Amino acid sequence: xxxxxxxxxxxxxxxxxxxxxxxxxxxxxxxxxxxxxxxxxxxxxxxxxxxxxxxxxxxxxxxxxx
Numbered sequence: 424x425x426x427x428x429x430x431x432x433x434x435x436x437x438x439x440x441x442x443x444x445x446x447x448x449x450x451x452x453x454x455x456x457x458x459x460x461x462x463x464x465x466x467x468x469x470x471x472x473x474x475x476x477x478x479x480x481x482x483x484x485x486x487x488x489x
Contacts, residue, residue: 424450425451429454430447430454433445437453
């Protein structure tokens with residue numbers, strides 16, 4: 424389960440982007456589905472989640488490399 428702060432941030436972003444206020448239950452369902460989809464597409468490659476300024480952070484990650 425995602426932390427409460429992550430759900431709140433998801434709700435804010437959803438409202439900002441789609442103009443729809445989600446209930447807590449709907450936000451939890453949609454956020455967990457999104458995280459599941461992200462994991463299915465990108466896998467569990469730990470380089471995706473690093474943020475150590477060694478050009479391996481998400482912003483600099485070259486997804487074309489295995």
